[in-house]
Amino acid sequence: MRDDAAIVVQDVNRIYKVRGPKRRSDPQEVTALADVNLDVKRGELFGLLGPNGAGKTTLIKILATLLLPSSGTALVDGFDVVKEQKAIRRRISMVSGGETSGYGLLTVEENLWMFARLYGLDNKTAKERIDSMLKLMGLADRRRTKIADLSTGLRQKMNFIRGFISDPSVVFLDEPTLGLDVGAARDVRAFVEEWMDDRPDRTMVLTTHYMAEADELCDRIAIIDRGRIIACDTPENLKRSLKEETVFHLKVAPLGKRPEANEHRIEAVHGVRRVSTTEVNGHTEVTLILETEEALAGVIGHLEARGSNLLSLEKQEPSLEDVFVRMVGRSLSVDTSQRDE
């Protein structure tokens, strides 16, 4: 393992066996991760970007020692996730979005104290850290509130404090802002940035399907789809890969209920590289990646011929969403776990 690598993943596969409703039926094999290879440097904030069901959480759970890989090797802080899980657990922490952990009858500070003690913190240190982190996250006035009485956003802030209270070497954040309102999500992101700035030797792995979040926070991003890593680079380099192409966002009258067929038809138009469509509030949003601007006229002509009028048109600088569409051929909002079923 390289000295500067906090995480090394080599040829990791994870296959689940899923049984049908009949008990005696043979289990079906579902591939959650296929030949995954990754290096995360020490001090890096690394993003795993992909739609629901892409395999992000499975990878995080393997690195956090909750799951074993079906094959391959994964090292965290130099320790093997299969054989040296105890050493890894002393160095890591994990926070998931939408967590309902903790005990509702205990107060915020009691729950945090309990988890701090499980990480071996002595009473004094635990209380000092709880005090300072409650203030930092704006939860000081809720310290004696039972967590059953907290809103989703406040509870997630408490989960964040829980995850960072042991001052871990490697932190895994699995969709940390899932379900949070704009303000709470902003607070969480600010906390993450500050924590990483203050501790250059710590490493963080963040899974998200929010493009802006990944773009704002991450030093490098791996795009994962259907269990495979399809690209891994800095956000800037990923976006630069689209500079040669032109990206347009169109709103058109509804195209119909078969998005994949619609996308294939548009992709057949000369000069079109990739298309993604999403039905939103009675209209269809189309992301177009074109070889040149001239191809746009052909697309609009095609849409009008199909009776779908153009409602609005916008030329954009490539975003991570566009990178994803270019590489995968569909939008991040599509849930691949459902397509697989």
Next chain:
Amino acid sequence: MYTDNRAQGLTLFWQSIWARAYPRIFGMLRERSWMFFDTFLPLLGTLSYVFVYRAIQAPEEYIGFVVVGGAMTAFWLNMLWSMASQLYWDKDMGNLELYVVSPAPLPAILLGMAIGGLVNTTMRATAIIVVCSLLFAVPYEPGSLILLLMVFIVTMTALYGMGMLFASVFLASGREAWHMANLLQEPIYLASGFFFPVRALGFWFATFASILPLTLGLDAMRQLLFADAVTLRFLPVEVELGLLVVSSVVFISTAMLALAKLEERGRREGRLIERRR
């Protein structure tokens, strides 16, 4: 940041026990209605047996048998529902994931659950004994109090060793284990002789039932609390105490092995992270 030396040691083990016991003890104290119903309902069950024995004019020492059995029922239920099943709820709430990811040893977590439950259950058992003893003037004639205390401690050790074993099963399964706990409740009331001397079941059945620590523990405690119980005993107290020590060692060592094995299986099959209520 956390260091290896600190994490490996007894300190972390003891800290983890107290940390996990804390929500059991203080959570219960904050939900007074639970405390009331957890005490009142078993009290009603015990009272009903007392009145049955009174109605059929059974020997008076049977009343004492029922009161002690009623109090010990609380410990059985605590072990079955509040320890093994708690792990199922912890899994469902996402706490189990966090326990596994933390450096806290799982046996310490389970021990914390057991001790937390034991504190609450002792309050409940004491209430049953005090109320029933006052109401029915139970004629206690205690022999050796030291021996009585030893029997109680060893019975609890064996019982919670058995609880850890159940909990490890819950770690790798889930709803199936939940159903198993349901299935176990009533047959064990019968097999352990909660409300009658286990000798009434016949020697071989009582021998088979002795796999349950409460069967031997109850029989021994009754002998030590009531002078006439010797005529209704299953085995002498010293033999029962020896068997309970053996049970404690067997259950705890099996539970430790099972915990390690089933955690590994849980990681392999993804059962530590599933939530399927």
